[in-house]
Amino acid sequence: xxxxxxxxxxxxxxxxxxxxxxxxxxxxxxxxxxxxxxxxxxxxxxxxxxxxxxxxxxxxxxxxxxxxxxxxxxxxxxxxxxxxxxxxxxxxxxxxxxxxxxxxxxxxxxxxxxxxxxxxxxxxxxxxxxxxxxxxxxxxxxxxxxxxxxxxxxxxxxxxxxxxxxxxxxxxxxxxxxxxxxxxxxxxxxxxxxxxxxxxxxxxxxxxxxxxxxxxxxxxxxxxxxxxxxxxxxxxxxxxxxxxxxxxxxxxxxxxxxxxxxxxxxxxxx
Amino acid sequence: xxxxxxxxxxxxxxxxxxxxxxxxxxxxxxxxxxxxxxxxxxxxxxxxxxxxxxxxxxxxxxxxxxxxxxxxxxxxxxxxxxxxxxxxxxxxxxxxxxxxxxxxxxxxxxxxxxxxxxxxxxxxxxxxxxxxxxxxxxxxxxxxxxxxxxxxxxxxxxxxxxxxxxxxxxxxxxxxxxxxxxxxxxxxxxxxxxxxxxxxxxxxxxxxxxxxxxxxxxxxxxxxxxxxxxxxxxxxxxxxxxxxxxxxxxxxxxxxxxxxxxxxxxxxxxxxxxxxxxxxxxxxxxxxxxxxxxxxxxxxxxxxxxxxxxxxxxxxxxxxxxxxxxxxxxxxxxxxxxxxxxxxx
Amino acid sequence: xxxxxxxxxxxxxxxxxxxxxxxxxxxxxxxxxxxxxxxxxxxxxxxxxxxxxxxxxxxxxxxxxxxxxxxxxxxxxxxxxxxxxxxxxxxxxxxxxxxxxxxxxxxxxxxxxxxxxxxxxxxxxxxxxxxxxxxxxxxxxxxxxxxxxxxxxxxxxxxxxxxxxxxxxxxxxxxxxxxxxxxxxxxxxxxxxxxxxxxxxxxxxxxxxxxxxxxxxxxxxxxxxxxxxxxxxxxxxxxxxxxxxxxxxx
Numbered sequence: 001x002x003x004x005x006x007x008x009x010x011x012x013x014x015x016x017x018x019x020x021x022x023x024x025x026x027x028x029x030x031x032x033x034x035x036x037x038x039x040x041x042x043x044x045x046x047x048x049x050x051x052x053x054x055x056x057x058x059x060x061x062x063x064x065x066x067x068x069x070x071x072x073x074x075x076x077x078x079x080x081x082x083x084x085x086x087x088x089x090x091x092x093x094x095x096x097x098x099x100x101x102x103x104x105x106x107x108x109x110x111x112x113x114x115x116x117x118x119x120x121x122x123x124x125x126x127x128x129x130x131x132x133x134x135x136x137x138x139x140x141x142x143x144x145x146x147x148x149x150x151x152x153x154x155x156x157x158x159x160x161x162x163x164x165x166x167x168x169x170x171x172x173x174x175x176x177x178x179x180x181x182x183x184x185x186x187x188x189x190x191x192x193x194x195x196x197x198x199x200x201x202x203x204x205x206x207x208x209x210x211x212x213x214x215x216x217x218x219x220x221x222x223x224x225x226x227x228x229x230x231x232x233x234x235x236x237x238x239x240x241x242x243x244x245x246x247x248x249x250x251x252x253x254x255x256x257x258x259x260x261x262x263x264x265x266x267x268x269x270x
Numbered sequence: 271x272x273x274x275x276x277x278x279x280x281x282x283x284x285x286x287x288x289x290x291x292x293x294x295x296x297x298x299x300x301x302x303x304x305x306x307x308x309x310x311x312x313x314x315x316x317x318x319x320x321x322x323x324x325x326x327x328x329x330x331x332x333x334x335x336x337x338x339x340x341x342x343x344x345x346x347x348x349x350x351x352x353x354x355x356x357x358x359x360x361x362x363x364x365x366x367x368x369x370x371x372x373x374x375x376x377x378x379x380x381x382x383x384x385x386x387x388x389x390x391x392x393x394x395x396x397x398x399x400x401x402x403x404x405x406x407x408x409x410x411x412x413x414x415x416x417x418x419x420x421x422x423x424x425x426x427x428x429x430x431x432x433x434x435x436x437x438x439x440x441x442x443x444x445x446x447x448x449x450x451x452x453x454x455x456x457x458x459x460x461x462x463x464x465x466x467x468x469x470x471x472x473x474x475x476x477x478x479x480x481x482x483x484x485x486x487x488x489x490x491x492x493x494x495x496x497x498x499x500x501x502x503x504x505x506x507x508x509x510x511x512x513x514x515x516x517x518x519x520x521x522x523x524x525x526x527x528x529x530x531x532x533x534x535x536x537x538x539x540x541x542x543x544x545x546x547x548x549x550x551x552x553x554x555x556x557x558x559x560x561x562x563x564x565x566x567x568x569x570x571x572x573x574x575x576x577x578x579x580x581x582x583x584x585x586x587x588x589x590x591x592x593x594x595x596x597x598x599x600x601x602x603x604x605x606x607x608x609x610x611x612x613x614x615x
Numbered sequence: 616x617x618x619x620x621x622x623x624x625x626x627x628x629x630x631x632x633x634x635x636x637x638x639x640x641x642x643x644x645x646x647x648x649x650x651x652x653x654x655x656x657x658x659x660x661x662x663x664x665x666x667x668x669x670x671x672x673x674x675x676x677x678x679x680x681x682x683x684x685x686x687x688x689x690x691x692x693x694x695x696x697x698x699x700x701x702x703x704x705x706x707x708x709x710x711x712x713x714x715x716x717x718x719x720x721x722x723x724x725x726x727x728x729x730x731x732x733x734x735x736x737x738x739x740x741x742x743x744x745x746x747x748x749x750x751x752x753x754x755x756x757x758x759x760x761x762x763x764x765x766x767x768x769x770x771x772x773x774x775x776x777x778x779x780x781x782x783x784x785x786x787x788x789x790x791x792x793x794x795x796x797x798x799x800x801x802x803x804x805x806x807x808x809x810x811x812x813x814x815x816x817x818x819x820x821x822x823x824x825x826x827x828x829x830x831x832x833x834x835x836x837x838x839x840x841x842x843x844x845x846x847x848x849x850x851x852x853x854x855x856x857x858x859x860x861x862x863x864x865x
Contacts, residue, residue: 010368011368012754014368015754019749130367130374134368139364139368140751152295152298152299153298154301154302154356155294155298158313158314158317158357158360159360159363159364160711161314161317161318162321162360162364164314164318164751164752164753165314165315165318165709166318166321168318168753169315169321169322170318170321173322173323173325174325177325177326190326190327191328191329192328192329192463192464193467195464196467196468196470199323199326200471200472200475202323203323203344203468203471204472204475204476204479206316206322207312207348207479209315209705210311210312210314210315213311213314213315213709214307214310214311214312215699215701216699217311217709218668218670218694219668219670219768220719220767220768221694221720221723221724222307222719222723223723224302225302226310226719227723229715314709
């Protein structure tokens, strides 16, 4: 319960961020969706020991966060909340993979620790990328972009409506839950019968609401097709940005920039 | 019950993505063509309802632990297969995006496991024949409980096969099955009981809602077969193609992870965030890469070498094809089942 | 064309569970009239309203809106003529943003893009909520939601506005500005409500419904001064007509 409640606070905070205005916000949502997809594919396709090679991707995100005004504190908080799961899964690696792969002075590093770090890094990169996309675009615009990118319209509309009514229904559910809790006198947990009653009641209200919404739609000429004003217009600047970021991402994936930098530095030293 | 990215090879992940995308496309067409446009807002609010309902936990009888509604069966019962499938897909997508539940690569698997089985198997072949057009509490109880159990068993089977065919986990199939199936028997039973309780409540309060959904037959014969054949073909084609590029990193640790995640799900089915991350762990290397090379130790360089690209490995190609073949076989079996059912009606 | 814009004759409606919600209602409403429909809970107000926008078609009796009798064939034209404002604006605002919501109707009418744009802007400025146009509906206050809901209806350019409890759940100030807004409209208005004080401000005529039948239909002032009638219909006089508890004057 607490988890979902806090998640909803984040949900509306993300909405607030998305309502901002910046270079990143002004980009066409499709450009951002495609760039995010490329980003995720690149990160996910690294081999399991990759660490340094992934770091430039973090840099990429940080630049975008800076341009888009996404507060690092929010992202870090979100990462901190969700990271225990990553740690929990990753921690198996050092246990199972004790193969020593390198020595840092007296310290012998096993493959397991490397892949563990790699997992944490990937986790941070993919979660942050998703957050940055939503925080600079907004869920609604992401859905519209997906629709334009070929996702069936009815599915895009479905996600839009779901998102619209999450707020209404969660509040309704909370009210009912609270009303019950007030009379439960500290007894925690619901037995099945009470649960069914509560959820069933919520379900009936939801179905009624669905009917009323349908009526409201009919009143305004709904004929089975949802028409959404399409205001997305791709500009040369958008295409340029997409190409540029795609090139940068693929270059970062292909070339180990961190390594090259390292070599450059070590070579230049006497 | 969420499939974890960690256990998934890009080949299988991509295959399931293709299958799921096909399912969404076919269902979207079907729902759009459906004359009953009141479903469109209903799907939206019911999707939101699933979120609201999942906030409310109940005590699982005789265990003291708590669980919450999954909701796949309820959606199928209220909306019919195609609309329910789209709704489940939208719920899982929002969960993956905002709550990092599941994972992006695994989203295809998750929609498949949690959507296709309840909507296209448990509902039309178990719930509907049992409940018929005149629901009563006993029939609803039997239908929803059996449907819940079988839907989740198939979903668990899906997880096992997706993991096994991904080749990342070294876990012997038998051991994996014997861990996953009993656990999900329990989860399925609970889901079935909750579904029964909620559906019975609705039936008692407002019988016309269930009557109405029993009357409309949103899934014609053609529709179901089309969906399943589409799913099968898409799975085989992409499975074969993707496997070509795929290579696997055999590593023996994930199976224990799978076991943990299976158990974890029993306690806290919603806490799937770690799947996303976990996933990232074992990805196919498309390119040789030595991430730790620059830490100064050139000597270590050869250790983490991935197979060079593209890894034309007959093993993984086989795995992909087997996965696709399996789905296709499933499609054929379902098609036959459906035909038999139609003849007996 | 008759000069009655709404004509209901001997309308009856029984729900599938055998509840007779409307048991023979007849009335006529002229162009530009502003009529309140009052009655206790379950009196049949909502069922009546559902007939006016064609969600229900008459089981018995007739409903004429403008030039058309209400039938399945004319339902589309009737919905264009009648703008329905729902009790819960959350039901009416189903699109991701205010703009999208107001544009939903005009887009369904198949209007060209510029015309849609123009109608949306007009409707938003008419209700004084232009500044909210890009906001998602769940971030609006109750009063703002109500104003936007009205804008969504105005964008369809209806002749008749039908409202179900427009002042429910509003704080006093939002209620007051809503009443002022509605007073400025020259549409034919039919308002179902329990807020009898608002009725005194907005409606010159009142129809009282009790148990599916009309118990009174006439000038608001006359009806509200008949205390007996109101009591019989499970209503009570608006506060400002009641005897002052302090000085015992009206």
